[in-house]
Amino acid sequence: MPQIIDPSSVPVLKWGVIGPGGIAEVFVGSVQKHTKQNFLAVASRTPGRAQEFADKFNIPKVHENYEALVADPEVDAIYIASHQGDHFEHAMLALRAGKHILVEKPITYFAHQAKELFDFAKSQGVLAMEAMWTRYLPQSDIIRRLIVEGSMGEPQLFVSAFGADNRGVERLWKKGGGGIVFDMGIYPIAMAQQFMGNPTKIHATGKVRPDGMDEESYVTLEYANGGRAQLTISGISSIPITAACSFDKAQVVVHEPFLAPSGISLRDKEFYFTQETWLDETGVAGHEGLSYQATYFAKYVSEGLLESPVHNHHDTIENIRVAQEITELIGANPF
Secondary structure (H helix, E strand, C coil), X not given: CCCCCCHHHCCCCEEEEECXXXXXXXXXXXHHHHCCCEEEEEECCCCCHHHHXXXXXXXXXXXXXXXXXXXXXXXXXXXXXXXXXXXXXXXXXXXXXXXXXXXECCCCCCHHHHHHHHXXXXXXXXXXXXXXXXXXXXXXXXXXHHHHHCCCCCEEEEEEEEECCCCCCHHHHCCCCCCHHHHCCHHHHXXXXXXXXXXCEEEEEEEECCCCCEEEEEEEEECCCCCEEEEEEECXXXXXXXXXXXXXXXXXXXXXXXXXCCEEEEECCCCCCCEEEEXXXXXXXXXXXXXXXXXXXXXXXHCCCCCECCECHHHHHHHHHHHHHHHHHHCCCCC
16 A cells, blocks of 8 residues: 555645646646645746636636746745746746746756756755655555565566657647656656666667657666666557566556556566556546646655655756657757
């Protein structure tokens, strides 16, 4: 059974929202439904959008610009959900104001920017965390404990696929606002890291549009222990959203879709296997699972932590580095 933090056991932070778009709606709605966290203020560069968002989610303060939002002395933390290409600018703005930050994934497009951001956050004495919500789901707690226990032996092969026909999602096909490797592929990249660690070699081929936006990638990662990972990432084809890892003595299967609350099975390695299964019956369904990271974030702030123990700065940077290299290998330029 996973260990799940009671949302009522952590301090209530006063949050500000930068970039009140679609993912911000999902995040704020899920956090309001499942936690006691307080969304106090919002700002947007689109005229009227902040007020519309505030009305929808009963947020009392609407600021005219991001500078006013981060300067609000009542705000403890900033949730940043602007376009990926703007994350670094907006995160640094909030950090200069001394605010804790939770930044949508990918936290930046470039590894050196992520490192600069994290280093500055530490110098400011505030928590900076990427909103890699999969790391905070109950099934991820089970994964961590299985790996730490060590009875499965070394990981050998991780296989994951995330494909959805998102050709109608305009944002994904605009430079600075998307890119399939960074927007979708970051999930299997991060899950591979959770099981296997950080790769020593990366191989990738893929499909790229004439404007440089990537459509599909086929990735092999190699690791120091001889392990491998195979990732299929597609924004043009819908396929089962799967993840599984073979270890020396067992296999772990994360139920579909692996990036949302689902379940997990621990199997032996026989053809006709036996297994132990945990199914997520918490009632936190689908993208409502975004709420877990807010609870962890508030807990970490209360403990004075400057980075997430389950998705630390180094690993966040390494995931960005992997995504960068994949795009370079396939000849994409989503930036």
